[in-house]
Amino acid sequence: AQKVTQAQTEISVVEKEDVTLDCVYETRDTTYYLFWYKQPPSGELVFLIRRNSFDEQNEISGRYSWNFQKSTSSFNFTITASQVVDSAVYFCALITISSGSARQLTFGSGTQLTVLP
Amino acid sequence: ETGVTQTPRHLVMGMTNKKSLKCEQHLGHNAMYWYKQSAKKPLELMFVYNFKEQTENNSVPSRFSPECPNSSHLFLHLHTLQPEDSALYLCASSQSSGAVSTQYFGPGTRLLVL
Numbered sequence: 001a002q003k004v005t006q007a008q009t010e011i012s013v014v015e016k017e018d019v020t021l022d023c024v025y026e027t028r029d030t031t032y033y034l035f036w037y038k039q040p041p042s043g044e045l046v047f048l049i050r051r052n053s054f055d056e057q058n059e060i061s062g063r064y065s066w067n068f069q070k071s072t073s074s075f076n077f078t079i080t081a082s083q084v085v086d087s088a089v090y091f092c093a094l095i096t097i098s099s100g101s102a103r104q105l106t107f108g109s110g111t112q113l114t115v116l117p
Numbered sequence: 118e119t120g121v122t123q124t125p126r127h128l129v130m131g132m133t134n135k136k137s138l139k140c141e142q143h144l145g146h147n148a149m150y151w152y153k154q155s156a157k158k159p160l161e162l163m164f165v166y167n168f169k170e171q172t173e174n175n176s177v178p179s180r181f182s183p184e185c186p187n188s189s190h191l192f193l194h195l196h197t198l199q200p201e202d203s204a205l206y207l208c209a210s211s212q213s214s215g216a217v218s219t220q221y222f223g224p225g226t227r228l229l230v231l
Binding site: 033035037042043044045046047050091095097104105107108109110 | 119157158159160162165173205207209217219220221222223224225227
C-alpha cells in the first residue's frame with residue numbers, strides 16, 4: 001500500500017516570500033512516480049510536475065522548484081517570490097509500478113496556500 | 118490548456134432526481150477517470166476506463182453509474198443520491214491507464230444534493 005502525507009494543511013505568506021510545501025510518501029515499490037498538482041479556486045487540478053524514482057535531480061521551472069530526496073522519502077515544492085496568483089490548494093500524488101497494481105494515483109490531503117498582497 | 122471539459126459546472130439536485138455529468142477530452146487519450154473530492158478528504162478515485170472498458174470500480178455505490186461510449190467521452194449518471202454525495206466531481210484523462218501516464222483534469226462539477 002502507498003501513502004502520501006502533506007502535513008501542512010494551510011500556509012499563509014506575504015507576497016514575495018518564499019514558501020516550501022512538504023510532501024512525504026510511503027511505498028514498498030522501487031519504481032514509482034511522484035506528481036504535484038495545483039488546484040485554484042476554479043476547481044481544476046493543474047498538472048505541475050512528474051518525477052520518477054530513478055531521477056533524483058532537482059528541477060527548477062521559473063519560480064517553482066522541486067527537491068526530491070529518496071533518503072527521506074520526500075518530494076518538496078518551493079515557490080520563490082510568491083505571488084497572489086499562487087494562492088491555491090497544492091496536491092502531491094504518487095503512483096507505483098508493481099505487478100498487479102492498479103496504477104492508481106494516491107493523493108495527499110493537500111496544502112492550502114494563501115499569498116497575501 | 119483546457120484539454121478536458123466538464124458540464125455542467127454546477128448542479129443542484131434533489132434526492133429523487135436523475136441527472137448526468139458529462140466529460141469530454143480533446144487530448145487523444147485512451148483512459149478516463151472519475152474522482153470525487155469531498156471537503157476535508159483526499160481525492161477518491163471512483164472509476165477508470167481504458168479504451169472504453171471499465172477497469173476499476175472502487176466500491177462505488179450503484180446510485181453512480183458510469184458510461185464511456187468512446188475514448189473521448191465519459192458520463193456519470195446519478196440517481197437517488199444522498200446529501201453526503203455532495204462534492205466536486207472531477208474527470209481526468211491520460212494516455213493509458215496501464216502505463217504510468219500523467220492524468221489531466223477537467224474543471225469539475227460541483228454537485229449539491231438537497
